[in-house]
Amino acid sequence: PFPPHRRYSSSAPCPHVAKSGNESHLEPQSFNTDLVIQLASTPNPKPDVSTFGSTFTDHMLTIEWSATEGWQAPLIKPFGNLSLHPACSSLHYGIQLFEGLKAYRGDDNQLRLFRPMLNMNRMSKSAKRACLPVFDQSELLECIRRLVEIDQDWVPTTDESSLYIRPTFIGTELSLGVKKPAHALLYVILSPVGAYFSVAGALSLWADPKYTRAWRGGTGDCKMGGNYGCSLYAQYEAEDYGCQQVLWLYGEDHQITEAGTMNIFLHWINEEGEEELATPPLDGIILPGVTRQSILELTGKWGEFKVKERYLTMSQLCSALKQQRVKEVFGSGTACMVCPIGHIVYQGESLHIPCQDNNSQLTSRIVKELKDIQVGGCTNTHAH
Numbered sequence: 001p002f003p004p005h006r007r008y009s010s011s012a013p014c015p016h017v018a019k020s021g022n023e024s025h026l027e028p029q030s031f032n033t034d035l036v037i038q039l040a041s042t043p044n045p046k047p048d049v050s051t052f053g054s055t056f057t058d059h060m061l062t063i064e065w066s067a068t069e070g071w072q073a074p075l076i077k078p079f080g081n082l083s084l085h086p087a088c089s090s091l092h093y094g095i096q097l098f099e100g101l102k103a104y105r106g107d108d109n110q111l112r113l114f115r116p117m118l119n120m121n122r123m124s125k126s127a128k129r130a131c132l133p134v135f136d137q138s139e140l141l142e143c144i145r146r147l148v149e150i151d152q153d154w155v156p157t158t159d160e161s162s163l164y165i166r167p168t169f170i171g172t173e174l175s176l177g178v179k180k181p182a183h184a185l186l187y188v189i190l191s192p193v194g195a196y197f198s199v200a201g202a203l204s205l206w207a208d209p210k211y212t213r214a215w216r217g218g219t220g221d222c223k224m225g226g227n228y229g230c231s232l233y234a235q236y237e238a239e240d241y242g243c244q245q246v247l248w249l250y251g252e253d254h255q256i257t258e259a260g261t262m263n264i265f266l267h268w269i270n271e272e273g274e275e276e277l278a279t280p281p282l283d284g285i286i287l288p289g290v291t292r293q294s295i296l297e298l299t300g301k302w303g304e305f306k307v308k309e310r311y312l313t314m315s316q317l318c319s320a321l322k323q324q325r326v327k328e329v330f331g332s333g334t335a336c337m338v339c340p341i342g343h344i345v346y347q348g349e350s351l352h353i354p355c356q357d358n359n360s361q362l363t364s365r366i367v368k369e370l371k372d373i374q375v376g377g378c379t380n381t382h383a384h
Helices: 090-091 116-129 137-150 225-229 234-241 288-304 314-322 363-374
Strands: 011-013 037-038 059-066 075-077 097-099 101-105 111-113 164-171 183-193 204-206 245-250 255-259 260-270 275-279 306-309 326-333 337-345 348-352
Touching: 037 255, 059 137, 075 137, 097 116, 097 225, 097 314, 101 234, 111 137, 116 137, 116 288, 137 164, 137 183, 204 234, 234 245, 260 314, 275 288, 288 306, 288 326, 288 337, 288 363, 306 314, 314 326, 314 337, 314 348, 337 363
Parallel strands: 037 075, 204 245, 204 337, 275 306
Antiparallel strands: 011 037, 059 075, 059 183, 097 164, 101 111, 101 164, 164 183, 245 255, 255 260, 260 275, 260 326, 326 337, 337 348
């Protein structure tokens, strides 16, 4: 939970945060001075939440880095445009990454972040893969907490809304040479959001192996913009087939990997006759989602059915559907949390995915328990 609303001066430094000691083969670098805060002179009006990610709060966080001087002072300042050189390496070679987490307002009016250190850890791993500098995760999280605290009036009060937090890390090398950047910018923006999908209910997916989201040895397990930009063409083709999202397949055996921008879960009776909740393993082509990990841990503690990370193929799913062994299929992610899947178009056939009664289906139970944690409705170490 966040502390009570405090009053800031126009340029007030905040206490420096000690290094976290996070394990890494590279030593994480601390930000070199105290966080500086410059408040907006006139707060913007707070509109109703409509399109996901189209409205932004009054302030943003920026932290510059260079190979010669290291991390500069973190700065919280009025929200505004960035100034980038036309040869910036993030624009030409995609040397960039991002994260996504949320702040929730509870019934007690307290704000809570959901498992934010998992996002910091994933962001650090993505940074190493992109040859961007390693940072102290606890220090960045504390800067984000301060940013959310300053703009806490923007956190929605409705049950279906939250404050989306988007940390972004870009190479700002002023050169057309393909090389490790000697300059970088880490910044964080905030956006009050409602539901991610504009249409309520179960999603329909288009599965075609001719498009691949990620491959072994690539960056599918990192949260990089290139993983998403290259998916748009297939996304629009899915719409031509009457589907809302793409079911990404991999390999000759058409392994099920992800659904749109979500991790995917299958609740079924497996080949051995056991009730099982299954999701593809983290083998380098699957993004290690925070919601995914939370669902595995949460349902595993129930002890009511088998919970397993395992490879799943379309032939296994089709066979299970014919034998009526499928209970539910759903996607998970920070933006959507949990989303049921109702249809899959595969090899010219429309596969209907059964959904149990809304009062008993697994997705409803998972959503309820996760929301209770996120808004502080129950005591759990997942909320910080």
